[in-house]
Amino acid sequence: MSSAPAFPPSAEPAAVRVENLSKSFNDPKRGEVRAVDRVSFQVARGEIFGLLGPNGAGKTTTLRLISTLLKPTSGTALVGGCDIVAEPAKVRERIGFLAGETGLYPRLTPREILKFFGEMHGMKGAPLAGRVQQMIARFGIEKFADTRTDKLSTGMKQRVAIARTMLHDPPVLILDEPTAGLDVPSARNIEQAVKEAKQAGKSIIYSTHFMEEAEFLCDRIAVISDGVVKITGTMEDLRRATGKQRLREIFVDLLGI
Amino acid sequence: MRFPFLAAIYRKEMLDLIRDRRTLISMVVVPVFVFPIIMSLMGFVIGAMEDKAERESKTQTIGLKVANPAVRETLSKAGLVVADKDNLRALIEQKAIVAGVEEVAAAGQAPEFRVYSDNSNPTSAAASEKVRAALAGLKEAIVRSSLRASGVPEAVLTPFSVAKVNVAPPKKMAATMWGSMLGYLMILLMFSGGMYPVIDMTAGEKERHTLESFLATPAGRNEIVVGKMLAAMTAILMTALLTLTSIVVSIRSNRIGGNSAEVRQMFSTIPLDAGNIGLILVTLLPLCVLAAAVMIAIAMFARGFKEGTSYLTPVMLFVLFPAMLGGMPNLELTPALALIPIFNASQLIRGIILGDFTRAAFLVTMAANLVYATIALAIAKNRFETESVLFRT
Ligand SMILES: Nc1ncnc2c1ncn2[C@@H]1O[C@H](COP(=O)(O)OP(=O)(O)OP(=O)(O)O)[C@@H](O)[C@H]1O
Ligand SMILES: [Mg+2]
Numbered sequence: 001m002s003s004a005p006a007f008p009p010s011a012e013p014a015a016v017r018v019e020n021l022s023k024s025f026n027d028p029k030r031g032e033v034r035a036v037d038r039v040s041f042q043v044a045r046g047e048i049f050g051l052l053g054p055n056g057a058g059k060t061t062t063l064r065l066i067s068t069l070l071k072p073t074s075g076t077a078l079v080g081g082c083d084i085v086a087e088p089a090k091v092r093e094r095i096g097f098l099a100g101e102t103g104l105y106p107r108l109t110p111r112e113i114l115k116f117f118g119e120m121h122g123m124k125g126a127p128l129a130g131r132v133q134q135m136i137a138r139f140g141i142e143k144f145a146d147t148r149t150d151k152l153s154t155g156m157k158q159r160v161a162i163a164r165t166m167l168h169d170p171p172v173l174i175l176d177e178p179t180a181g182l183d184v185p186s187a188r189n190i191e192q193a194v195k196e197a198k199q200a201g202k203s204i205i206y207s208t209h210f211m212e213e214a215e216f217l218c219d220r221i222a223v224i225s226d227g228v229v230k231i232t233g234t235m236e237d238l239r240r241a242t243g244k245q246r247l248r249e250i251f252v253d254l255l256g257i
Numbered sequence: 258m259r260f261p262f263l264a265a266i267y268r269k270e271m272l273d274l275i276r277d278r279r280t281l282i283s284m285v286v287v288p289v290f291v292f293p294i295i296m297s298l299m300g301f302v303i304g305a306m307e308d309k310a311e312r313e314s315k316t317q318t319i320g321l322k323v324a325n326p327a328v329r330e331t332l333s334k335a336g337l338v339v340a341d342k343d344n345l346r347a348l349i350e351q352k353a354i355v356a357g358v359e360e361v362a363a364a365g366q367a368p369e370f371r372v373y374s375d376n377s378n379p380t381s382a383a384a385s386e387k388v389r390a391a392l393a394g395l396k397e398a399i400v401r402s403s404l405r406a407s408g409v410p411e412a413v414l415t416p417f418s419v420a421k422v423n424v425a426p427p428k429k430m431a432a433t434m435w436g437s438m439l440g441y442l443m444i445l446l447m448f449s450g451g452m453y454p455v456i457d458m459t460a461g462e463k464e465r466h467t468l469e470s471f472l473a474t475p476a477g478r479n480e481i482v483v484g485k486m487l488a489a490m491t492a493i494l495m496t497a498l499l500t501l502t503s504i505v506v507s508i509r510s511n512r513i514g515g516n517s518a519e520v521r522q523m524f525s526t527i528p529l530d531a532g533n534i535g536l537i538l539v540t541l542l543p544l545c546v547l548a549a550a551v552m553i554a555i556a557m558f559a560r561g562f563k564e565g566t567s568y569l570t571p572v573m574l575f576v577l578f579p580a581m582l583g584g585m586p587n588l589e590l591t592p593a594l595a596l597i598p599i600f601n602a603s604q605l606i607r608g609i610i611l612g613d614f615t616r617a618a619f620l621v622t623m624a625a626n627l628v629y630a631t632i633a634l635a636i637a638k639n640r641f642e643t644e645s646v647l648f649r650t
Contacts, residue, residue, distance in 0.1 A: 067473045070644055089475055097473035103466030107276035108269070119265035120474035148276075164470070 015172055015203035016043040016066065020075035023061050023227075035061040037227035038075065043203045045171075048194065050218030051207040052251065058227040059207040060100050063176050066205065067097040079172055093121070096165035100176040100207075106150035110141050110160040113149065114167055121168035135163040139193065155186030162190055166197065173197055173204045179213060191217055211247040221247075223254050230254045258483065262476055266484025274454050274492060283453045284492050288446075288499035293507035306379055314384035317355035320345045320373075324360055327395060328370070332358075335391040337384070345373050349381065356384040358392075431526035432610050437584040440606030442504070443497050443541060444580040444599060447548050448573055450496025451489050455552040456565035458485050464561040468647065482553065482638045489549035497541070528610055536609045540619075543626035544602050550633035557640035560649055583607065590614060595621035598629050 023036040036058045043049040051059045064070045066077050068088035076083055082090040104113055114132040118124075123131065136145045139159040144152055149160065158178070165173060175194070179187040194204060194217060208214050214221055215235060222232040231241060231254055239245060242253045274280050320342030321329060332339050342348055345357030357373040370392055374385030397414075404411055423430075462468040471481070529537075552569055559565035576599055582588070583603020590604040601622040608614025640646050 064469075064648075069469060069472055070648070089477070092473060092475045095473065097470065099466065099469040099473070101466045102470055105269075105273055105467055106465060107273050112269075112272065116265060116269045117470075117474060119261065120471075120476045122261075122475070124261060161470075 015045050016049075016077065016079055016205065018042070018062075018066065018075075018077040021062065021065055021072050021077055022074045023058075023065055023070060024073045034227050036065065036072075039222075039224070039227070039229050040075075041222050041229065041232055043172075043205055045203055046198055046201045047219045048198050048204045048206055048217055050214040050221040051205065051224060052209075052211070052214050052221055052247075053207075053224035054255065057224045059224060060176055061227075062224070063097070063100075063174050063205065063207060066091075067095055067174055068092055069097075094170055094172055096168065096170040096173045098161055098165045098173075098175045098178050100180070102161050102176075104149040104152075104157055104160055104164075107148055109146045109148055110152075110163075111136065111145045113160060114164055117164045118167055123168060131167065135167050139163045140189070155182055158182055158186060159189065162193055166193070171202060173202055175204065175206050177207055177209065179208070179210065187213075211251060215247045223251060225255050258477065258480055262480045263484050263487075266476065266480060267487050270458055270485055270488035271491065274457065274488060277453075277457060280453045280457060280492065284450060284496050285499060288450075288496055289503050292500065292503045296504075296507040310379040310383040313380040314355060314387055317380065317384065318342075318353075319384060319388060320348055320354040320357035322357065322359040323370070324362075325368070327399075328358065328360070328392070331391050331395045332388060335387060335394075337387060337391070349373055349375050352378075355381050356388055358388060427526050428528050429611075432528040432612075433586070435528055436607040436610040437586060439501075439537075439610060440603035441580045441584045443501065443537075443606070444544065444576060444583075444603055445573075446497040446500045447493045447541070447545060448552070448576050450500075451493040451548050451552055452566075452569050452573070454492040455489050455549065456556045456559070456562055456569065458488065459553055459556040460559035460561055460565035463559075463647075463649075472641070472647065478641045479638055482634070482641055486546070486549045486553060486634065486637070489553065490545050493545050493548055494541075533609045533612075536619075537606050540602050540605050540609070540622065543623060543630050544599070546630035547598065547626060547633055550630060550637045554633060554637040554640050557637065557646055558649070579603065590618040590622070592617050592621045596625045598626060601625060 018039055018041050021036055021039045022034070025033045025035055027033050039058075039062055041049065051062065053059050061070065065072050066079065066084060068084050068091050072085065076085050078084070079091045080094040082094065084091050104110075105116075108116070111132060114135060115128060118128045118132060136142055139162060141156075141159055141163060144156055149157060152160070162175075162178060165175070173194070178190050178194070182190070191213065194206065197204060198219075206214075206218060220232065220234050221238065223230045223238075231238060233241070235247070238247070238250050242250045244250045244253055274284075315336055316338060319332065319337050319339050321332075321339050322342065322345055323329065329339055340354075342354060342357065345354070345359055348354045349357055355374075355378075359371045359373065361369045361371060363369065372385050372388050372392070375381040376385075400414065401411055404413070462471065552572065555568050555572060556565045559568050579597060579600035580603045583600045583605075584607055586607075588594075588604065590601065590608060594604070595601045595618050601618075605614060605619060605622045608618065
């Protein structure tokens with residue numbers, strides 16, 4: 001990983017610290033929508049943090065706020081010690097962000113896309129080409145690395161998207177439903193990569209609809225509904241608080257449905 | 258602004274553009290092929306029509322209803338086919354004859370020869386033209402012979418003659434024509450050539466869900482906008498120059514202007530030299546920035562390709578009018594008028610071609626367009642920082 005840009009070692013114990021983060025939208029039809037309402041949590045190094053919630057709960061908005069794509073109405077978050085409001089550019093250097101409905105440039109090839117995103121992180125030349133090749137091998141992209149992405153299947157595209165997110169070896173990964181719409185092998189491949197990233201000491205925020213996946217993958221989980229965090233903790237914490245075993249039951253209990 | 262980022266963004270946008278069939282068609286195929294094809298088709302059709310009229314006017318019958326035998330003789334000698342007919346008007350309408358001559362005698366007056374033709378039919382018009390010329394020749398011959406008979410010298414017929422001399426050299430004539438056309442054409446081409454690429458790199462990125470990932474990288478917003486703008490400018494200039502070249506080439510090598518040597522020469526003289534080409538490019542450059550920035554700023558509002566097209570189409574209309582006005586003769590480019598964007602450049606290009614513009618007008622035009630371009634660029638950059646634009650639902 002010598003080709004990835006170096007980051008100053010952070011003195012922060014938590015790689016991500018979200019503090020009272022709120023975001024309201026002014027929707028012409030619905031009026032003010034509190035999409036994220038005083039959300040707080042921390043993610044340590046080497047931890048996978050799950051965001052679980054029904055449609056419209058505010059998962060995507062929270063992740064977009066942390067990725068500096070949206071400005072919070074109030075509250076803030078620190079990513080690797082950098083404030084998302086005061087130092088958005090520095091935050092963007094430290095994250096790998098996978099958007100929910102992420103797309104790939106249809107007329108470019110996976111190799112071209114990976115190279116471009118590497119360049120957008122200040123990488124270049126032979127080290128970049130080497131790193132791109134490494135990611136291509138890691139995610140099983142070799143066979144279609146030089147095919148235009150509009151010719152690829154959903155699973156192939158998602159591998160490229162994940163490779164793109166991890167290419168510059170960021171300390172923080174923000175993944176919005178990375179396995180949505182994927183078949184079992186593709187989903188497994190991605191889960192595997194996320195586990196490896198955890199082993200490498202990355203902090204990962206992972207939003208999902210799949211209870212099973214959250215249970216299998218995440219160290220801690222926040223259940224979010226209507227923009228509010230209902231509970232945060234390990235599976236054990238959640239079981240103890242609700243008296244239920246299966247995450248699905250816990251979920252139903254917490255949301256009162 | 259970091260150069261490696263700018264270069265990488267520019268490269269990615271260009272790669273994306275060049276591989277897009279739609280853009281490639283609007284940028285290369287249309288400019289290179291459409292004009293020559295349209296022009297040579299037009300030239301061919303016009304030429305063929307003229308030839309046909311010329312040929313048929315000599316082979317089709319001209320109806321005569323005349324007593325004077327000299328008329329028949331003269332027309333036959335002129336190579337026309339004649340026959341005695343009665344109802345000339347009806348026969349022409351039925352296309353049984355191509356034209357007709359009727360002698361109308363009036364008591365105590367010289368006879369009148371009426372030449373009938375259907376001027377909506379080029380053959381009939383050409384035939385009637387030939388008949389009239391032949392009759393005029395006959396008239397003059399009769400006058401001459403009468404003069405000779407009464408012993409008057411023929412010279413009385415022409416006490417003097419009149420000749421027209423156009424002191425404007427062909428180059429200047431050509432300059433008037435190109436002057437009123439070139440600026441308008443270039444501006445129009447720049448805006449239309451930039452439309453698809455710009456929509457593709459703004460609304461297209463939103464539609465394909467690639468923008469979010471791009472914006473989450475450390476690329477500066479100004480680097481993104483300028484990189485995209487440079488790619489759009491490349492497309493714009495390429496379309497404009499390719500189209501211009503192909504227009505010039507196809508004009509020089511076709512028959513537009515038909516058989517009129519003067520019109521042909523006017524078209525085929527290109528009043529451009531290195532000096533004024535340079536000045537025209539300098540005039541167009543800020544306009545190119547302006548076009549790219551304005552279109553990016555507007556197309557950025559759109560959520561998809563279709564919406565982008567419907568936002569930019571009215572912009573074309575807004576551009577069309579001042580560009581056309583700018584080509585009008587007799588409008589002097591005063592410093593105040595030079596403040597009007599688009600119009601000023603169109604007028605200035607006309608002035609450059611005619612070799613007739615003031616330094617003040619040039620400087621004001623350049624300065625004004627640079628200021629507008631900068632403002633448009635700032636607005637475009639702002640679009641990339643506005644949440645409600647980026648995540649419009
Ligand atoms: N740009 C926006 N303008 C207005 N309202 C928005 C905007 N983005 C999100 N919202 C609203 O904010 C709320 C939270 O949406 P969000 O997309 O964050 O939910 P989510 O948890 O990601 O849902 P899903 O599981 O469907 O992806 C919803 O009510 C949504 O309609
Ligand atoms: Mg979502």
